[in-house]
Amino acid sequence: MSEFTPTIGIEVHVEVKSKSKLFSNSANSYGMATNTSVNVIDLGYPGTLPTINKEIIRQGIRTAHILNCDITRRMHFDRKNYFYPDNPKNYQITQNRTPIGRNGYVEIEVDGTKKKIEIEELHIEEDTCKSAHRGSVSLLDFNRAGVPLIEIVTKPCIKNGKEAMAYLTKLKELLFYANISDCKMEEGSMRCEPNISISKDDSFGTKVEVKNVSSIHSVGLAIDYEIKRQEEMLNNGETIKEETRRFDDKQGKTILMRVKETGNDYRYFIEPDIPYLELTDDFINESLNALPLLPDELRKKYTNLGLSSLQIEKLINNRSLNTYFLGLLDYKTNYVTAVNLLLSDIASYLNKHNRLILETKLSYEKLVKVIESLESKELSNKNVKDLIDSLMETDKSIEELKKEFNIENITDDSFIKEVVTKVIENNTDSVNDYKNGHDRALKYLMGQVMKETKGAVNPKKANDILIEALNK
Amino acid sequence: MDKLTREEVLHVAHLARISLTEEEIEKFRGELKILMDDIDKIKEIKDFDEEMMYTPVDGNARLREDEIGDMLSAKDATINAPKKNGSFIEVPVMINE
Numbered sequence: 001m002s003e004f005t006p007t008i009g010i011e012v013h014v015e016v017k018s019k020s021k022l023f024s025n026s027a028n029s030y031g032m033a034t035n036t037s038v039n040v041i042d043l044g045y046p047g048t049l050p051t052i053n054k055e056i057i058r059q060g061i062r063t064a065h066i067l068n069c070d071i072t073r074r075m076h077f078d079r080k081n082y083f084y085p086d087n088p089k090n091y092q093i094t095q096n097r098t099p100i101g102r103n104g105y106v107e108i109e110v111d112g113t114k115k116k117i118e119i120e121e122l123h124i125e126e127d128t129c130k131s132a133h134r135g136s137v138s139l140l141d142f143n144r145a146g147v148p149l150i151e152i153v154t155k156p157c158i159k160n161g162k163e164a165m166a167y168l169t170k171l172k173e174l175l176f177y178a179n180i181s182d183c184k185m186e187e188g189s190m191r192c193e194p195n196i197s198i199s200k201d202d203s204f205g206t207k208v209e210v211k212n213v214s215s216i217h218s219v220g221l222a223i224d225y226e227i228k229r230q231e232e233m234l235n236n237g238e239t240i241k242e243e244t245r246r247f248d249d250k251q252g253k254t255i256l257m258r259v260k261e262t263g264n265d266y267r268y269f270i271e272p273d274i275p276y277l278e279l280t281d282d283f284i285n286e287s288l289n290a291l292p293l294l295p296d297e298l299r300k301k302y303t304n305l306g307l308s309s310l311q312i313e314k315l316i317n318n319r320s321l322n323t324y325f326l327g328l329l330d331y332k333t334n335y336v337t338a339v340n341l342l343l344s345d346i347a348s349y350l351n352k353h354n355r356l357i358l359e360t361k362l363s364y365e366k367l368v369k370v371i372e373s374l375e376s377k378e379l380s381n382k383n384v385k386d387l388i389d390s391l392m393e394t395d396k397s398i399e400e401l402k403k404e405f406n407i408e409n410i411t412d413d414s415f416i417k418e419v420v421t422k423v424i425e426n427n428t429d430s431v432n433d434y435k436n437g438h439d440r441a442l443k444y445l446m447g448q449v450m451k452e453t454k455g456a457v458n459p460k461k462a463n464d465i466l467i468e469a470l471n472k
Numbered sequence: 473m474d475k476l477t478r479e480e481v482l483h484v485a486h487l488a489r490i491s492l493t494e495e496e497i498e499k500f501r502g503e504l505k506i507l508m509d510d511i512d513k514i515k516e517i518k519d520f521d522e523e524m525m526y527t528p529v530d531g532n533a534r535l536r537e538d539e540i541g542d543m544l545s546a547k548d549a550t551i552n553a554p555k556k557n558g559s560f561i562e563v564p565v566m567i568n569e
Contacts, residue, residue, distance in 0.1 A: 018538050025541035034559035035546040043549065055538035083489040085563040131566060139560035142549065265487060277533040 004198040004234065006227045007205070008158035009120075010219075012171060013149050014181035015127065015189040016059045022126045022148035023050030023093060030187060037143040044089035049273050056148045057100075058287035059180050060124045061279070063150050064101030065288055066174050067119050072100050074278045077124075077271040085140060086128035094125035094151075096268045106174070108166040117167045118155040125149050150180070156204065158194075160227070161220030168192055168216045173295050177319065185215055192219050196226045198234070205230070205240065210254055212246040222247040226254055298322070305335045314343050321347065324357045333368045334375065341370070345388045360392040369398050382455045383407055416453075416462050420469050423448045434470055442467070475501040476508070 021028050024041035041048045064071045075098035079091040104119035129145040131138045152171065158164050172183045172190060183190040192213055197205035208230070210222045225247075230240055245254040293301070295316050302312045315322050321342050328338055342357075350357060370391065373379040379398070384391075387401050396404070423445055424431055433441035449462050481500045485492050492500065546559035555562040 020536075020538055020540050025536065025539060026543045027540045033546065035544075035549040035561070036559075037543060038549045039541070039543050043544075051536040052533055053538050054535035057535060081487075083487070085566055132560075133565055136565050137557070137562050138564070138566045139557050139562055141560060265483075267487070275531065275533040277535075 002231055004200055004205075004227075004231050006159055006196060006198045006223075007156045008160075008164060008194055008196050008223055009156040010154050010158065010164060010167065011193045011195075012152045012168070013191045013193075014152070014175055014183060016056055016124075016148040016150055016181055017179060018053060018055045018059065018148060020053055021146040022053055022056050022124070024146050025051075025053075026146070028147050030189070032143055034141045035143065038145070042142050042146040044087070050093060050271075052274060052277065053148065056124060057277070057279070058283075058290070059148070060100040060122070060150060061284055061287040062178055062291055063122055063152070063175070063180055064104065066178050066180075066291070066294060067101065067104040067106060067122065067152065067171075069101030069104030069119060069122060071279065071284060072098050072102065074098070074276060075100060076276050077274050078268045079271050080266045080268055082266060084128075085138065086131055087145070092126060092128065093271050093274075095123035097270075099123035106167055106170050108163065108170055110162050110166050115163065117163070118157050120153045120155045122150055122152045125151060156195075156197075158223075161223040164194060164223050165216050165220040168219060172216070173316075177294050177316075178291055192216070194219055194223050194226075196223055196230070197240075198227060198230045206242050208240065208242070208254075209244045210247055211244055211257065214247075214249060218247055218249055221252060222254055225252065229254065292323075293326070305329075307336060307339055311336075311339050311343065315339060318343075318347070320356045320358065321350075328364055328367065331364050331368050333371050337371045337374060338367065341367070341384065345385050346392070349388050349392050361395055362392050366391065366398070373398055377458055377461075378402075379407070380455070380458045382450075382459065386455060413461070413465065416449075416457050416465050417469070419449055419452045419457075420462070420466050423452060423466075424469060431470065442470075445470075474505055476505050477501070480504075 015028075015030075016022075018028050020026065021042065024039050026039045026042055027037045029037060041050060061071055063069075075095065077093050078096035080094050080096065081091045083090050099121040101122040102120070104122070105116040106119065107114060107116050109115075127144050127147040127149050129140050129142040131140050133139075154167070158167065175181045175190075176183045181189055185191070193209060193211050194213070195207045195209045197207045199205040208226060210226060213219050213222050226245070233240055241259050243259045244257045246257050247254050298316055299312055302315065303309075307315070315325060325335075325339065325342060329335070346357065346362070349355075350360075370379065370384060374381070374384065379387075379402075383405075387405060390396060390401055390404075401407075427445060427448060430441040430444050434445065446459075446463055446466060449457070449466060450459065453462070478497055478501065481492070481497050481504060484500075484504065485497075550556050550559065550561050553561040
């Protein structure tokens with residue numbers, strides 16, 4: 001056990017989903033041609049004025065709510081002043097003194113122990129332009145300038161990489177499910193910056209900030225690396241400097257970017273171009289009405305339906321399947337079977353064809369019918385596998401498909417017995433092998449039965465009948 | 473007359489990313505001091521609160537509906553840039569923060 005106690009806080013920026021930007025009505029979309037999702041406000045032209053996008057305030061309210069924060073009722077925006085080519089206004093509009101949410105928490109579980117990660121505050125701000133560095137020049141693309149961000153700041157209450165990863169995973173799941181952000185770290189729509197210090201007593205040590213971390217897993221690695229590095233330094237009698245480091249995935253270590261020499265002097269002041277914003281109860285309630293069920297609520301609901309925890313996690317991991325499944329709950333059917341189908345044959349069809357379930361022709365009525373047919377043994381799991389393309393791509397009914405694929409009533413034992421008798425007669429060598437103790441012969445004979453019936457029989461039942469016939 | 477220190481003037485110049493000659497530093501030591509004194513005078517107002525100065529407008533900020541409006545072409549968006557590189561605006565290399 002180390003004599004030092006680490007103290008970790010994390011700042012997370014997420015790009016917020018909306019049609020238009022935070023203070024201008026140009027498009028908030030990723031991947032457009034360079035400098036085309038831009039207007040004079042984003043470029044900071046003199047004489048232009050910002051207007052607040054209503055949807056972003058709603059998204060801020062939703063975020064505050066799902067992170068258990070107090071929602072600020074009367075707020076203003078602030079200017080954070082700095083000179084840098086990524087922001088031609090020379091200031092970023094943010095919320096310094098009246099963040100939209102304060103004092104929240106996210107509950108995590110690490111090694112069976114629950115813990116609340118406290119949220120200090122969350123605020124709304126605009127993103128800067130994107131810069132790419134090429135030798136002696138930098139190239140600027142303003143499509144990202146003015147894109148709405150929510151910054152979420154924890155209190156320094158995280159103790160190690162594991163807790164940090166659990167927090168970020170939970171945060172990502174919440175924001176993704178609430179439709180606030182798509183949280184793609186690889187596209188920069190979720191950026192995590194942990195700050196780490198270690199200390200022998202209750203006072204805080206010197207803070208080191210880590211930037212450019214590419215995944216939640218890397219955040220965990222970066223934190224654990226940084227704790228070790230700082231411990232070694234202090235043990236060697238060195239002093240830790242307040243600095244910004246980046247994490248190198250390949251080397252698995254943090255690398256110095258720059259030392260903070262003086263405190264930043266951003267000269268914050270209230271943004272005079274935007275009046276106060278006061279949120280009414282009605283506006284807050286309307287905003288929250290649009291929130292879908294969140295993962296923890298879903299977990300409870302699904303547990304009550306009898307789904308296994310593995311099924312539940314798989315379903316929650318696939319938001320479009322989950323949305324579809326929620327719609328299915330209006331129908332009476334066997335939900336466990338439904339989830340099995342959704343996560344197996346249907347999911348592999350969707351993966352193979354790179355489609356979303358809502359783009360297919362699998363209506364709820366049809367799925368309910370498939371489940372009924374499975375339960376009455378009119379269809380086997382193998383049948384469903386064979387029919388999956390037609391089920392997903394056509395409007396044909398199950399009856400029509402059974403005819404088309406020549407699927408007989410497989411519950412008819414006499415039909416199976418007939419086929420088994422025929423197979424035994426035609427494969428005397430294999431029958432003898434089986435009787436001489438070669439188990440593989442049974443597999444071969446079973447294969448013949450399935451071939452004869454074009455896979456239309458219940459394999460378990462056919463297997464039982466075959467063994468019974470062989471042992472006569 | 474009171475003056476700002478040389479260091480104070482240089483700090484402000486650094487924040488504004490401008491360089492000053494020795495002559496200018498001397499000049500601004502006096503001029504900025506006058507500005508600072510004026511600001512201090514405002515602060516003498518009883519119950520001074522920065523928010524008092526914030527907006528002459530009563531009432532709530534108007535919220536804009538979330539709809540996409542007209543945007544510029546890349547050509548127009550970069551028309552005033554001193555230097556271009558394809559559709560990008562080119563600037564001297566920034567130390568990546």
